[in-house]
Amino acid sequence: MSVVMGIVTPSQAKTDRIPTNHPKTAKPARSEAATGVLYGVGAYGLWGMMPIYFMLLLPANSIEIVANRVVWSLIFCALIITLSRGWGKMATAFKSRRIMGTLTIAGFLIVINWLTYVFAVTSGNAIEASLGYFINPLVSVLIGVIVLKEKLRPLQWVAVGIGFVAVVVLTFSYGKLPWIALVLAASFGSYGFVKNRVGGKVDAITSLSVETAVLTPFAVATMVVVTVLGQATLTGLGPGHFWLMASAGIVTAVPLLFFGASASRLSMTGIGLLQFMTPLIQFLVAINLLGEHMSVERWIGFSIVWVALSILIVDMLINYRRTSKLRRAAPVQG
Numbered sequence: 408m409s410v411v412m413g414i415v416t417p418s419q420a421k422t423d424r425i426p427t428n429h430p431k432t433a434k435p436a437r438s439e440a441a442t443g444v445l446y447g448v449g450a451y452g453l454w455g456m457m458p459i460y461f462m463l464l465l466p467a468n469s470i471e472i473v474a475n476r477v478v479w480s481l482i483f484c485a486l487i488i489t490l491s492r493g494w495g496k497m498a499t500a501f502k503s504r505r506i507m508g509t510l511t512i513a514g515f516l517i518v519i520n521w522l523t524y525v526f527a528v529t530s531g532n533a534i535e536a537s538l539g540y541f542i543n544p545l546v547s548v549l550i551g552v553i554v555l556k557e558k559l560r561p562l563q564w565v566a567v568g569i570g571f572v573a574v575v576v577l578t579f580s581y582g583k584l585p586w587i588a589l590v591l592a593a594s595f596g597s598y599g600f601v602k603n604r605v606g607g608k609v610d611a612i613t614s615l616s617v618e619t620a621v622l623t624p625f626a627v628a629t630m631v632v633v634t635v636l637g638q639a640t641l642t643g644l645g646p647g648h649f650w651l652m653a654s655a656g657i658v659t660a661v662p663l664l665f666f667g668a669s670a671s672r673l674s675m676t677g678i679g680l681l682q683f684m685t686p687l688i689q690f691l692v693a694i695n696l697l698g699e700h701m702s703v704e705r706w707i708g709f710s711i712v713w714v715a716l717s718i719l720i721v722d723m724l725i726n727y728r729r730t731s732k733l734r735r736a737a738p739v740q741g
Contacts, residue, residue, distance in 0.1 A: 443672025447681040450665035453658075455688025458528045458536075458697060460658055463651055467640040469525040471633050475641060476521060476655040477619050477626035483656030484616040487664075496613045506605060507617065513601045514618035520594040527587045533693035534701065538577070539591025540686035541712050544679070544719055545570040546596040554600065562722035566715045573711035580704035611667035615660060676727040680720065 464472050488494055500506045527536035545567055551557040559567070577585050602614065609617070633639045641652050670678055690709075693699045701709075 439672045440677070443669045443677065444681070446665045447669035447673060447678065448684065450662045450669055451681050451684035452688065453662040453665070454685045456692065457524075457658070458533045458689055458692050460651075461525050461528045462697065464648075465529060466644075467648075467652065468638065469522055469529055470629060471639060471641070472525050472529075472652070472655070473518065473521045474626040474629040474633070475652045476659055477518065477622045478630070479653050479656035480615065480659040481619040481623050481656075483660050484612055484619060487612055487660065488616060491612075493610075493613060496609065497616060500609050500613055500617050503608075506608060509601055509604050510609070510614060510617040511621045513598055513605075513614075514621045516594050516598040516601060517618060518622055520591060520598060523587060523590045523594065527591070528697075531697075531699060532587055533689060533697055534699045534705070535581075535585055535587045536591060537686040537689035537693060538585060538709065538712065539588035540595070540689065541683075541709075541716060542570055542573075542588060543592045543595050543686075544682070545715060546592040547599060548719070550596050550600050560722055560726065562718055562725075566719040566722065569711060569715035569718065573708050573715060576711060577705065577708035580702060580708050611663050612660070615663055674727070676723055679723055683716065683720075 461472065467475075488497060500510070524536055524539075527533060527539075548559065548563055548567060552559060574585065574589075577588075605614065630639065630641070641649060669681070673681075694701060
């Protein structure tokens with residue numbers, strides 16, 4: 408069975424599955440959906456634990472961390488592409504102006520997201536960072552309305568309205584606009600929208616490789632400047648720190664590979680429900696491990712956000728059931 412980082416494509420899984428009448432088969436093979444859930448839990452769980460990893464990289468600042476993350480991610484992706492013989496896909500992507508243009512925009516959006524997130528975690532604002540990913544689905548809905556001219560369903564309007572109220576309450580709580588959360592939500596929501604323009608033309612690892620390749624010249628220049636200014640920590644704090652920084656490539660790529668394996672097996676609704684794991688874990692890590700404080704006002708603001716998300720989830724499930732019924736009824740009507 409062909410495996411890359413433990414991930415098997417659905418077609419491979421079907422081809423290599425042991426027949427049910429095999430004498431050694433005691434239990435039925437795990438369903439594709441169950442496997443997709445496991446990969447999804449792995450992806451969102453690892454993303455949720457990211458604050459712990461970034462805290463381990465201190466005293467490196469957010470700029471140095473992100474520059475290293477870009478460079479080491481590209482190196483790790485190149486290794487995976489070599490092992491999976493995927494350089495042909497890379498060549499196809501580089502030859503397409505549309506793909507390169509789209510992924511270049513995506514690359515700059517994700518680096519804004521990374522810089523903001525790492526800054527938030529290392530400056531004691533991991534709770535606000537988790538808020539950004541909690542409100543990200545609401546921002547994605549707004550992007551659909553503003554850019555794609557989509558019409559919102561009634562419950563979606565209610566969720567967006569409640570989300571707006573939550574931002575007002577949290578602005579009062581923080582004494583300022585929660586800009587970290589808003590930048591994270593806007594950058595990641597826009598990143599998802601841009602990536603959707605590419606669709607299924609490139610897989611996850613090819614996409615990340617192109618994005619990091621575009622960013623690498625800027626990242627290398629940043630690492631040089633940081634070194635000249637005497638602020639670099641990559642080689643100055645011993646081999647343990649060096650390898651922690653270098654592992655940024657694995658830390659970045661592995662959850663993405665897990666996510667790709669999950670997305671190929673689950674419906675968009677299933678993926679949509681699992682995505683709330685990440686900000687929830689980040690929130691719990693910030694409070695219980697990083698010792699960040701939640702005031703009463705912030706609890707109220709977060710609670711309002713969670714109400715908005717609950718309404719959004721209910722709407723998602725209702726719409727999923729409705730469309731599923733229509734699909735099942737279509738052949739009968741035809």
